[in-house]
Amino acid sequence: MTQTTRFVARHSRAIARLLLSVAACALTSVVQADPGDFQTMPGLWKITLRSVAKDHAPPTQVKWKCLYDGGDPWTTFVDTMAPDAACQRSNEHRASTALAWQIHCGTRSGRGRITLDSPQHYTGDVALGGHQVLQVEGARVAACTSPSD
Secondary structure (H helix, E strand, C coil): CCHHHHHHHHHHHHHHHHHHHHHHHHHHHHHCCCCCCCCCCCEEEEEEEEECCCCCCCCCEEEEEEECCCCCHHHHHHHHHCCCCCEEEEEEEECCCEEEEEEEECCEEEEEEEEEEECCEEEEEEEECCEEEEEEEEEEEECCCCCCC
């Protein structure tokens, strides 16, 4: 018997356990969803923004954005929600069905969030200084047909 054959015979159970452990880990990672995988459906999204004001109701704004497979939901959905161009996002949290962040607009700060209720629909809002300033609703309406969509 060669030295290699004796080593394998002596440690075959340990090697088998190691191989089974590696296989189990590989299967587990395939079955479980990545929490960073935002569960939206790729396609053309209609994003409706409603400003919240105490003294008057500003007009509703509609934006159209394409989300491609592997696309960044922060740039597709959240960048459209800045109350003004001077606002900065920080402390971002991403889960499979939600995005949350802190927002700073000059001297005012607050928070924003988006929550999916299905892969084709979400709602969310932005609050500054403890008061809601923006409501958002997004709905997937079609497939994107080209990069210019």
